[in-house]
Amino acid sequence: MDDASPVAEVTDFDPDVLREKYRQERDKRLRADGENQYVELAGRFARYAEADPYADPNFSRPPLTDEVDVVIIGGGFSGMLAAARCKEAGLTDIRLIEAGGDFGGTWYWNRYPGAQCDIESYCYLPLLEEMGVLPKEKYAYVTEIFDHSQRVGREYGLYDIALFQTRVKALDWDETQKRWIVSTDRDDRIRARFVVMALGPASRPKLPGIPGIETFEGHSFHTSRWDYAYTGGDTTGNLHKLADKRVAIIGTGATAIQCVPHLGADAQRLYVFQRTPSSVDFRGNKPTDPEWAASLTPGWQRARRENFADIVLGRPFEVDLVNDSWTDIFRSLQGPMAMRSAAPANPEEAARRAELADFNKMNQIRARVDATVQDKATAEALKPWYRQFCKRPTFNDDYLPTFNRPNVTLVDTSATKGVERITPRGLVANGVEYEVDCIIYSTGFEISTDFRRRIGFPITGREGRSLVEYWSNGFRTLHGFTSNGFPNWFYIGISQNGLSVNMTAMFDDQARHIAYIISEAQKRQALTVEPSVAAQEAWVETVHSLAVNNRAFLEACTPGYYNNEGSERPGSLAAETYAPGINAFNEVIAQWRAKGDLEGMILGQ
Numbered sequence: 158m159d160d161a162s163p164v165a166e167v168t169d170f171d172p173d174v175l176r177e178k179y180r181q182e183r184d185k186r187l188r189a190d191g192e193n194q195y196v197e198l199a200g201r202f203a204r205y206a207e208a209d210p211y212a213d214p215n216f217s218r219p220p221l222t223d224e225v226d227v228v229i230i231g232g233g234f235s236g237m238l239a240a241a242r243c244k245e246a247g248l249t250d251i252r253l254i255e256a257g258g259d260f261g262g263t264w265y266w267n268r269y270p271g272a273q274c275d276i277e278s279y280c281y282l283p284l285l286e287e288m289g290v291l292p293k294e295k296y297a298y299v300t301e302i303f304d305h306s307q308r309v310g311r312e313y314g315l316y317d318i319a320l321f322q323t324r325v326k327a328l329d330w331d332e333t334q335k336r337w338i339v340s341t342d343r344d345d346r347i348r349a350r351f352v353v354m355a356l357g358p359a360s361r362p363k364l365p366g367i368p369g370i371e372t373f374e375g376h377s378f379h380t381s382r383w384d385y386a387y388t389g390g391d392t393t394g395n396l397h398k399l400a401d402k403r404v405a406i407i408g409t410g411a412t413a414i415q416c417v418p419h420l421g422a423d424a425q426r427l428y429v430f431q432r433t434p435s436s437v438d439f440r441g442n443k444p445t446d447p448e449w450a451a452s453l454t455p456g457w458q459r460a461r462r463e464n465f466a467d468i469v470l471g472r473p474f475e476v477d478l479v480n481d482s483w484t485d486i487f488r489s490l491q492g493p494m495a496m497r498s499a500a501p502a503n504p505e506e507a508a509r510r511a512e513l514a515d516f517n518k519m520n521q522i523r524a525r526v527d528a529t530v531q532d533k534a535t536a537e538a539l540k541p542w543y544r545q546f547c548k549r550p551t552f553n554d555d556y557l558p559t560f561n562r563p564n565v566t567l568v569d570t571s572a573t574k575g576v577e578r579i580t581p582r583g584l585v586a587n588g589v590e591y592e593v594d595c596i597i598y599s600t601g602f603e604i605s606t607d608f609r610r611r612i613g614f615p616i617t618g619r620e621g622r623s624l625v626e627y628w629s630n631g632f633r634t635l636h637g638f639t640s641n642g643f644p645n646w647f648y649i650g651i652s653q654n655g656l657s658v659n660m661t662a663m664f665d666d667q668a669r670h671i672a673y674i675i676s677e678a679q680k681r682q683a684l685t686v687e688p689s690v691a692a693q694e695a696w697v698e699t700v701h702s703l704a705v706n707n708r709a710f711l712e713a714c715t716p717g718y719y720n721n722e723g724s725e726r727p728g729s730l731a732a733e734t735y736a737p738g739i740n741a742f743n744e745v746i747a748q749w750r751a752k753g754d755l756e757g758m759i760l761g762q
Contacts, residue, residue, distance in 0.1 A: 175516050182542040183715045186433055188574050191722045196364040201371060205379045206362050212258030216322050220344035226250035227675065228339050228349035230325050233262015234283055235649045235664040236355035237306065241284065241313045242668040246676040252347060253319045260315065261306035262357050264299055269383040270394050271415035272299035275552055276659045277479050280465050283661045286458045288312055291450050296442045299392050328352060328616045330644065335684045337645065351675050355649040361603040361613055365407060369579040377596040380412045396423035405584055405591060407576060408599035409435055411551050418555035421565045428591050430568045430584065432575050433715055436522050436541045438482045440552040462662040463740055469658055470738040482552050486518060486545060515545050529557040538569040547714030601718065618643035632733050635688035635696050635757055636746055638671055644685035644761065647671045653700045655742025656734040663739055670746050677755060685761035692757025703736040
């Protein structure tokens, strides 16, 4: 389907020198405030998250006070998959609550110019085989992904059960009624036997807590609420209203990598404020090959997803079905280890080889910067100095060339650990004020911050127990899905389960498992289902004991959301996910289901 551009191995390097360079680059970016450097989008900053440029501002409906079997919170792919799999399990009395005006989740909100999935769309887009459709390109753009969300909604009858433009305000367990009370900003008070939380990891944007952020007198918005009324254009670009505008964008993660080329093409002047550069590899998008599409056989999507997951975990593989820059990373990282006959004799040797392969791959990434960016100082600032998976890798063929444009300036803020302050007229970095008309915040989401900030509303279980307080020192779950003291409550997302860079595959398997538990509880006429304390703590211990190597790796990384901005707060991705990965985790829960006794779960009557 798609071959990554050839890159030469860079073998002339001193590992000790690189390790020291990585340490220095990490240390100069560490901040004492850690994740608290970001502002929660509440109060005076709520507009950055709650404004909906796509929905009917005059929408209204009467409050609901009815009762349903299952409430699903979230209308992105995780929530849609939860609803679809619940329906397949025979559950029909379902209500889905979504803050946006339609399905799509992150693809409803994140319609910035250039938005595109960075995982191959044949793996990423869910339910392709079930619905008999294929995307137009190997890496679908946001319009097609949003259209696919709507297609899923129609195909599975989800529009009939959805409450759009509705935000949950609180979840409270009623022990007498054995129901969850779901309160919303529409004054709904819905009683639900089961609740499935499916908010997704990229649902709540965050802002940098830069001094003076509230004083800026120009225009500003977050990339997840792109203001086309101000910029002009659409998701394909042509931001013509910026032709006379000086624009600043703060952040150079996955979103900025995709939208900066469009801003650079259309703005009178663009300043890109960068603290830590991303690793930017070859994208190489292509139309879907009709001959390949015709050759697909039943089970093709799961086989492709599992093959991709094995490769990105460094497991031996016979064939690379995806064959792109993601899997090239792991072919490079495995090096000789990709050959089954060349397995190292011990874990220490495996780690040594992996580190050397990582150094080589990142040298290739840095060499790509040198080969593309003409100004030497700019090129140096754009080079990432860290291990490949300290941050999520990015793939784009237009981002680096954008810095060859005369109207584009990279402002490296690593020396001051970010923008120093914002003024009524612009931004100050490295002691210099940059006057601008517009500030765009490309500063990410509440992916790994404190759980309270991620969900945005209180959850109160049996005997008034707060889930936020219960999880204050890390997740306490069975398989990542449910917690003792919170009966009939389930969580889809990044928790104590098998993490995958291909999130929708992970969500789908989680949805299947949760639907199984709910349907089994109903078949057994149980009023409640929750894990025992013993089973829960045993799983927590399993996750933590397997995560030792992950923690050591990320502690040496440059700050980012993978390692809680370098802080020691419990609950990081490294410490709270099942280290053997998604395929191994799916085997664990498949065996658990096959036993048929809901081991570790308490069924209440």
